[in-house]
Amino acid sequence: MADILLEVRDLKKYFPIKLSLLKSLTSKAPLVRAVDGVSFRIEAGEVFGLVGESGCGKTTTGRCILRLIEPTEGKIIYKGEDITPLPIEGEMRQLRRKMQIIFQDPYESLNPRMSIYDIIAEPIRLQNITESAEETLEMVRGVLEDMRMVPPDEYLYRFPHELSGGQRQRVAVARAFVLEPDFIVADEPTSMLDASIRGEVLKLILNLIEKTGCAFLYITHDFALARYTCDRIAVMYLGKIVEKGLTEDVIKKPAHPYTEALLAAVPVPDPMARRTDVVIKGEVPSPISPPPGCRFNTRCPYVKDRCIKEEPKLFEVGENHFTACYFPLV
Amino acid sequence: MALLEVKNLKMYYQTLRGQVKAVDDIDFWVERGEAVGLAGESACGKTSAMLTLLRLLPSNGKIMGGSVKFDGQDLLKLSEDEFRENVRWRKISVIFQGAMNALHPTKKIGEQLSEPILLHEGLEKEEAWERVGKLLDLVGVGAERLDRYPHELSGGLKQRSMIAMSLVCNPALVIADEPTTALDVITQAQVLKVIKELRQKLDLSMILVSHDLSVIAETCDKVAIMYAGKIVEFGDIASVFKEPLHPYSEQLIAAFPSVLGEKRELTTIHGFPPDLLNPPPGCRFHPRCQFAEEACKKGERNLFEVDKGHYVACIKRLVV
Numbered sequence: 001m002a003d004i005l006l007e008v009r010d011l012k013k014y015f016p017i018k019l020s021l022l023k024s025l026t027s028k029a030p031l032v033r034a035v036d037g038v039s040f041r042i043e044a045g046e047v048f049g050l051v052g053e054s055g056c057g058k059t060t061t062g063r064c065i066l067r068l069i070e071p072t073e074g075k076i077i078y079k080g081e082d083i084t085p086l087p088i089e090g091e092m093r094q095l096r097r098k099m100q101i102i103f104q105d106p107y108e109s110l111n112p113r114m115s116i117y118d119i120i121a122e123p124i125r126l127q128n129i130t131e132s133a134e135e136t137l138e139m140v141r142g143v144l145e146d147m148r149m150v151p152p153d154e155y156l157y158r159f160p161h162e163l164s165g166g167q168r169q170r171v172a173v174a175r176a177f178v179l180e181p182d183f184i185v186a187d188e189p190t191s192m193l194d195a196s197i198r199g200e201v202l203k204l205i206l207n208l209i210e211k212t213g214c215a216f217l218y219i220t221h222d223f224a225l226a227r228y229t230c231d232r233i234a235v236m237y238l239g240k241i242v243e244k245g246l247t248e249d250v251i252k253k254p255a256h257p258y259t260e261a262l263l264a265a266v267p268v269p270d271p272m273a274r275r276t277d278v279v280i281k282g283e284v285p286s287p288i289s290p291p292p293g294c295r296f297n298t299r300c301p302y303v304k305d306r307c308i309k310e311e312p313k314l315f316e317v318g319e320n321h322f323t324a325c326y327f328p329l330v
Numbered sequence: 331m332a333l334l335e336v337k338n339l340k341m342y343y344q345t346l347r348g349q350v351k352a353v354d355d356i357d358f359w360v361e362r363g364e365a366v367g368l369a370g371e372s373a374c375g376k377t378s379a380m381l382t383l384l385r386l387l388p389s390n391g392k393i394m395g396g397s398v399k400f401d402g403q404d405l406l407k408l409s410e411d412e413f414r415e416n417v418r419w420r421k422i423s424v425i426f427q428g429a430m431n432a433l434h435p436t437k438k439i440g441e442q443l444s445e446p447i448l449l450h451e452g453l454e455k456e457e458a459w460e461r462v463g464k465l466l467d468l469v470g471v472g473a474e475r476l477d478r479y480p481h482e483l484s485g486g487l488k489q490r491s492m493i494a495m496s497l498v499c500n501p502a503l504v505i506a507d508e509p510t511t512a513l514d515v516i517t518q519a520q521v522l523k524v525i526k527e528l529r530q531k532l533d534l535s536m537i538l539v540s541h542d543l544s545v546i547a548e549t550c551d552k553v554a555i556m557y558a559g560k561i562v563e564f565g566d567i568a569s570v571f572k573e574p575l576h577p578y579s580e581q582l583i584a585a586f587p588s589v590l591g592e593k594r595e596l597t598t599i600h601g602f603p604p605d606l607l608n609p610p611p612g613c614r615f616h617p618r619c620q621f622a623e624e625a626c627k628k629g630e631r632n633l634f635e636v637d638k639g640h641y642v643a644c645i646k647r648l649v650v
Contacts, residue, residue, distance in 0.1 A: 196585050221515065
């Protein structure tokens, strides 16, 4: 394997539920097991996708890695060093220069009172990267050009409300890339954009990844888009990774029944594609009291005794292809 | 005769800055038992067009012309009261976008779903609730949930309840505005399946408004593609997806990734849609169209038939 840039080892995040004062005297707060033992590695220059439905813990995983929320347990190893114990205000802040995030909604992630220049220059300023104002300006111009916002001078002193949704998201991407980070978390970066625009934003992101060689964690609910973007994919269900592998392997030969069900549910832009009308029933159980054994056992069409008694670990079903199922489909 | 026939429909929003031409001379029709998808990106006028059909426009939305014939009767000629009493919900009903917010939070499901029946048909409460219960069974919510409040239901169940609500007065046409947009993929597939089954069982006609061409491809018989207040292409779903005639449709369809087949490049359309206060002259897509010529900047074409049942509004298709 090439250089492992980032490793997530057995990451857990439990959120306590707030109880009323009276109840809190008599009982312990129940925990929402948002992320419950997630491990994966990302190589430099790789695009790694976390795919799952809402509430599966994909966003929490992304935020824990950057320590925007504190993990309950587990290790995050960045370039060989465990960054979970680092003090937030000190070394962690230094590291933020190398680890960035792109949020979902460009209408909320950009401060409406700041000009585009100020927004993109802020990380440069906070990290004291440049010596002069000219140098900062050059960096901002450069990254705007990378995002095809040309000529950059035309955008520098505009405000977010003067830009379209696609342009705003490009500014958010520019801000994440301006310090040339090694690692970026992108949480549904194109889900707010129209179909005709999102392809362009994704392409620009992929170009920048290639240019800077940074590793990219792409969080999405959209399997079809993940296919277009990611080198490898991990599918999450109820706080756990149920399958991971090379994107095409996972899509063409899903090993976990949940992956199969999820893929079957993705609508296809082709009226001729006659597909099975089989849709799994029911809804995702509560992460407060996940079912024992395999978490998918309540909905799995192939469930057997063992699935209810024991919890499967990830094991290899093919080259670089892992699944947490005792009876994998491949 | 088509069940619903929309001709030259225009609806402009009156604003202080001028008229926003949200729906500008659109033609389409829905045959009995057919599902027509109305596709387009944000702000293309698809929701405005539906609100016009239902006469649910905000006070500044003015219908500027055209006709909406339902069973031969021009709905635009009806008075507000006639429309409310005889058409809305009895003949045409709607499933609103975002079921999460469309249900009344402090009323029981049975209570709010039976309201249209009580208002329109004057049945006794028990009869109305019984009918609602049957419909809830049909959409897979279950009659036992009549006594529940919306917050006790999941998103998928709320959306199904909305579907049941649209059916309580036995309408001939149901308009679904982004019925699955806020739902997760599997829940979406479940809801779409319910819609498909209902159409077969009840012989419903439907208009499905969505930005997601994949959803339309899976559920509809025909599709109308809207851009900047106009319908640019209308036809049988298979021929539009297989052989799109308008450059915009072609590129929009290619912008949707698929999990099936070979992986291919996603296309993107440069630029962004025009301001509908001041749409460009001629074809509204010409500033973004790679095939645009001088003629496109001047001449504007309404839909015309190219192949049987396949209509397009692009002058370049006139000369083959």
